[in-house]
Amino acid sequence: MYKVFIVDDEAVVRDGLKRTIGWQELGFELIGDYANGREALEAIDLNMPDLIISDISMPFMDGLALTAAAGSKYPHIKMIILTGYDEFEYAQQAIRLKVSDFILKPITAQEIRELLLKVKTEMDEETRRREDFSRLYSQLKQSLPLLKERFLERLVVTGMKAEEAQERFRYFGLTPLASPCLAMVADIDDFGSRSLQSESGQDTEILRYAAYNVFEEIALREDLLLFRTREERIALVVSDGAEDTDVYEKAFRVAEEARFYIHKYLKFTVTIGVGQAVQAAQQLPASYTSALSALDYRFLLGKNRVISLLDMEGRPALAGRLRADWDRQLASAVKTGSLEEIRQLIREFVCDLKQGMEPMDSCIFHIQKVILSLMNTIQELGLHESRSILLTDVYKYKTLDEIEAWLTETVTSVMNAVAENRHHLTRMQIRKAVDYIETHYADEDISLQHLCRHVLMSTSYFSLVFKQHTGETFVEYLTRTRMDKAKELLAHTGLKFYEIAGQVGYNDPNYFSILFKKHAGMTPREFRDRQAKESSQP
Known part of the structure; x- marks a missing residue:
């Protein structure tokens, strides 16, 4: 408009x-x-x-x-x-x-309308041209930095012939790399205290750019090559023109400086993997691969670190240290053990993984084996929580400490569900037992063993949970039920006492009278007379 x-x-x-x-x-x-x-x-x-x-x-x-x-x-x-x-x-x-x-x-008004439509057409066309020009100008302005990043990514990640690399260095005005050189890869661990404030993608991108800006300032000062990878990591190429030890020293100094400033001023952390030194730009993909391998050791060592593959090489994995039956122990503990016992098992499992210094892929294999065992246990117990647990969930986390916290939280949730399921099942079984008593109280042969077979529970466990749920033992509940039914018959029918005794499960009238007096504080006759007297009063 x-x-x-x-x-x-x-x-x-x-x-x-x-x-x-x-x-x-x-x-x-x-x-x-x-x-x-x-x-x-x-x-x-x-x-x-x-x-x-x-x-x-x-x-x-x-x-x-x-x-x-x-x-x-x-x-x-x-x-x-x-x-x-x-x-x-x-x-x-x-x-x-x-x-x-x-x-x-x-x-005339019609002439004005025609004139306005003509002018509007001209204005629409000018607007379109201006917008197209603005878009083209913006694309042109952005294209060179983006093209430079893609060139550096290709040079470092996949490799490039020497002649083509030299031509691109000249085109982008970059200083040729000296020998030796190496690649470093930085990855944001998480956003720390800012995670809750950075739920939107826009805020997250701002924080990523802030981290990149720290590296960019250092790269400009130290004359390093810098680019962002397609995996949202930050890669640097360090060259020194002297010995390998010098390029490593420079790389560690740069990495530690960037890590320190990001943690101090941006309030989140990065981990940086330092690759092996190579003698030519065409060998940088090998250095980049080793930097990624070094970065993987964050899984064992934790976040906010500078990790060199040279430091990790030569450390033999302590094969066989991890208990082979750990997953079965966890499954058994979920079924019968305490929550504290399970937490201790998880702590021991993660500790063994850390001390074993196995590669990340091997650690993930062991963890997924545990998850699979846990899922099978959940299904055996008839729960539905397995729907929310996936083998791929392990890839959400970057360190074993995070895996430990997640496993503990997951198993705790499962244990609570198991307890709730058992409680619900027990309530259903006790309800079934109560209904059975209410229906078969007149059967003189009803017994605890007969009732436990009906509800599929052991006599000892049934006796325990029945008392917990009803406040009475089986015999006390059965006797009270029979006495309540006898009171109804005494008050509302003319049945003889021995007939009432038979209808509530007692073939011996004398025994019935003794139990009734003990329960009601009076004989059946006294109870009937009192009820008759009370009903005759106005």
């Missing part, structure tokens, strides 16, 4: 244009009307119109003077001049001032 000013000293002309033209339908917004050029010129700075429709003859400042003043400051503003003077001199001045149209009054 283009913004429009109307400038005319005749109020009737301004009002007519405002009322008779459907501005918004034509793609315009009328944002002001003024009686002379001076008022309009003062308003331009505040409202910035795209189009001014102005009369030529006005007091204080005429239309041509307004056109000249506005055009010198804001050349993008279109001008349409309306005039009642058919003089060639005016037309000449309008042409010199690059007025869009010079129209003689009177003019």
